Amino acid sequence: MPPGVTGTTARRVPGRHGQLPEVVGSGTAGWGAGVVEWAVPPPGRREARTQTRAGAAVVSPSLPTDSNRGTMVEPDPLPEQDPCARPEIAAFCPRVEEMVSSERYEHIQRVARLAVAIARANGFPKADAEAACLAAILHDAARDLSAEELFRLAPPENALEERQPLSVHGRAARVIAASWGVDDARVLEAIEGHVFGVGLDNRIGMAVYIADVCEPGRGVNDDIRELAMRDLTRAYEKAVGSKVQYLRSKGKSVHPATLKVYEQICH
Ligand SMILES: [Fe+2]
Ligand SMILES: [Fe+2]
Secondary structure, eight states, X not given: OOTTOEEEESOOOOOOTTSOOOOOEEEEOSSSOSEEEEOOOOSTHHHHHHHHHHHSOOOOTTSOEETTTTEEOOOOSSOSSOGGGSHHHHTTHHHHHHHSOHHHHHHHHHHXXXXXXXXXXXXXXXXXXXXXXXXXXXXXTTTTSOHHHHHHHSOOOSHHHHHOGGGGHHHHHHHHHHHTTOOOHHHHHHHHHHHHOOOTTOHHHHHHHHHHXXXXXXXXXXXXXXXXXXXXXXXXXXXXXXXXXXHHHTTOOOOHHHHHHHHHHHO
């Protein structure tokens, strides 16, 4: 049983890449109160690896050591090196990994590491940095689902969404996260808002949004990443502005929710 999760399961039906895992168990999941249902991770390898992640000492090479006794100094508990090292988050990692391509999962992990780094650099309380990490791990959970599955989870709300099923993948991921027991409204809003943006009162969502657009694997927006370490709000304004300008330069429609955020922060 993944850390932070209790309950019983009847059978395992792991999801495959691009499909929702079947919900076959019930119990309680960490990061939220209440009894919920969850999709059980597949047996064997993934559970063992989750335990390895959760149990492994994550030690930065720069951490000091006690050379006299040859023992490592206790590593920082936040998952800057491995976002899935924290028990509260480790329970969600294999579920997300089942649903996305390996490349997408690597992106998700980079976003989580960067979101934590941004949170720390901007003085987030520890709990908020952890919330940003969780939102980042979950933000693209629905990104590789089919259009049919996306619309089942998040029915289109306007013509643009009907034309572009992927535009609802943030809202669909929010639905999935809630079904897995996540009930922190800031985390849920951050998951949904990574596509269209969040209000300036949601610093967790801002950190995730920024991390998504400038994680190192994208190879762009290094300036935003650097700015985010000094000024969260300005980096967020720049990230939203650059997305709107990019869409306009390509002649693509800008979602009304994005425009609303853009006008709130850039005008
Ligand atoms: Fe996304
Ligand atoms: Fe993403």
